[in-house]
Amino acid sequence: MSDRSAPAAVELPVWAVGVPPLGLAPLAGAVDADVCVVGLGGSGLSCIGELQRLGARVVAVDAAAVGGGAAGRNGGFLLAGIAAFHHEAADSHGRDRAVRAWRLTLEELERIVAETPAAVRRTGTLRIATDHEELADCEAQLAVMREDGLPVERYEGWEGRGLLFPRDGSFQPLLRCRQLAVQAIARGARLFEHTRALRIDENGVATPAGHVRAPITIVAVDGGLERVIPELAGRVRTVRLQMIGTAPATDVHYERPVYSRYGLDYWQQLTDGRIALGGFRDVGGDDEWTHDARPSEAVQRALEQCLRERVRTTAPITHRWAASVSYTTDGLPVVEQVRPGVWATGAYNGTGNVVGALCGRAIAQLAVSGRTELLL
Numbered sequence: 001m002s003d004r005s006a007p008a009a010v011e012l013p014v015w016a017v018g019v020p021p022l023g024l025a026p027l028a029g030a031v032d033a034d035v036c037v038v039g040l041g042g043s044g045l046s047c048i049g050e051l052q053r054l055g056a057r058v059v060a061v062d063a064a065a066v067g068g069g070a071a072g073r074n075g076g077f078l079l080a081g082i083a084a085f086h087h088e089a090a091d092s093h094g095r096d097r098a099v100r101a102w103r104l105t106l107e108e109l110e111r112i113v114a115e116t117p118a119a120v121r122r123t124g125t126l127r128i129a130t131d132h133e134e135l136a137d138c139e140a141q142l143a144v145m146r147e148d149g150l151p152v153e154r155y156e157g158w159e160g161r162g163l164l165f166p167r168d169g170s171f172q173p174l175l176r177c178r179q180l181a182v183q184a185i186a187r188g189a190r191l192f193e194h195t196r197a198l199r200i201d202e203n204g205v206a207t208p209a210g211h212v213r214a215p216i217t218i219v220a221v222d223g224g225l226e227r228v229i230p231e232l233a234g235r236v237r238t239v240r241l242q243m244i245g246t247a248p249a250t251d252v253h254y255e256r257p258v259y260s261r262y263g264l265d266y267w268q269q270l271t272d273g274r275i276a277l278g279g280f281r282d283v284g285g286d287d288e289w290t291h292d293a294r295p296s297e298a299v300q301r302a303l304e305q306c307l308r309e310r311v312r313t314t315a316p317i318t319h320r321w322a323a324s325v326s327y328t329t330d331g332l333p334v335v336e337q338v339r340p341g342v343w344a345t346g347a348y349n350g351t352g353n354v355v356g357a358l359c360g361r362a363i364a365q366l367a368v369s370g371r372t373e374l375l376l
């Protein structure tokens with residue numbers, strides 16, 4: 001990869017700077033729980049919090065580490081709504097459902113702020129158009145959102161023209177995961193890293209060196225969900241998303257996170273000046289529909305070009321990384337029972353920071369009490 005004048009970038013998310021791993025032990029032997037949660041990303045950790053509020057004894061396992069998947073390696077946008085823009089969601093899923101999704105996710109965003117205030121910034125976000133056609137699409141979105149009483153403003157500034165979503169936010173995703181894990185452990189949950197779920201059924205979860213005996217298991221996995229639960233393979237497909245991060249940039253100042261080209265590309269400036277930039281999945285073409293979560297040459301080159309020409313900073317690239325998420329055929333997440341005693345949530349179609357936290361709580365309520373008011 002280019003930028004040859006600078007030292008080689010590390011293959012780590014920029015979010016790992018100053019956030020040490022928790023170093024939790026793997027599971028060895030058998031343990032009992034009311035509920036076993038598989039996956040310690042933002043969704044699994046939100047699920048654990050809700051289960052604890054409902055009084056359940058929780059054991060949770062992760063094949064890697066807390067926040068080791070997309071949950072600790074993403075763009076850090078906290079967006080209201082589902083992945084599709086509001087006017088498109090209204091067309092595809094019905095107006096009432098799209099409005100309900102906005103309201104539920106806005107409430108969830110407030111919850112995220114309250115749970116982990118040190119990891120969150122209330123910045124608002126910008127959707128910036130790249131051409132006249134996209135600007136017209138912004139206007140169409142604005143019209144439907146205004147009719148539905150949702151928070152949005154027309155925007156014109158040095159970043160370009162488009163829309164401002166004043167209630168959105170941004171966060172340090174890895175820090176939030178680690179903080180949620182610490183909170184869960186303090187409340188009595190037992191969390192195990194480097195512990196892959198090998199077999200999941202109504203008796204619990206078998207792992208390489210142990211077994212969680214539990215009548216209920218909740219799988220909270222985004223990328224690779226269809227591998228953990230093969231029944232979902234027809235509806236769920238895994239894709240790789242890539243990012244780069246820079247040293248603190250002194251030649252630009254972005255107050256708000258920006259997304260552009262219909263949400264394909266996105267960047268934000270962190271409090272220490274670093275830029276985190278992601279996108280250009282389309283440049284990689286079909287090669288990006290993969291479970292391989294390592295950065296690729298073509299997408300990284302496109303990100304670098306965008307960093308220089310669009311974001312307009314000369315700051316050296318220090319971090320390059322990728323992670324997996326999954327998409328569904330209908331654009332809605334999976335939140336359902338998949339086998340006797342086994343429930344699954346995931347496949348947030350690229351924007352799971354807020355939706356995943358919400359779905360994690362919804363599936364906890366469904367699995368324990370059989371009902372929830374939180375379904376999108």
Ligand SMILES: Cc1cc2nc3c(=O)[nH]c(=O)nc-3n(C[C@H](O)[C@H](O)[C@H](O)COP(=O)(O)OP(=O)(O)OC[C@H]3O[C@@H](n4cnc5c(N)ncnc54)[C@H](O)[C@@H]3O)c2cc1C
Nearest residue numbers: 039041042043063069070071074075077197222351352353
């Ligand atoms: C580059 C990138 C940028 C993104 N930007 C944004 C953004 O700005 N805003 C936004 O809302 N969303 C964004 N997303 C999407 C968002 O990151 C994800 O939807 C969300 O983080 C998913 O969290 P999760 O907890 O559901 O899943 P994951 O983070 O995938 O966590 C699942 C965990 O399960 C573990 N696991 C998997 N299989 C097993 C097994 N068999 N046994 C045990 N453990 C297992 C994994 O190790 C992982 O830690 C982005 C994603 C990427 C990759």
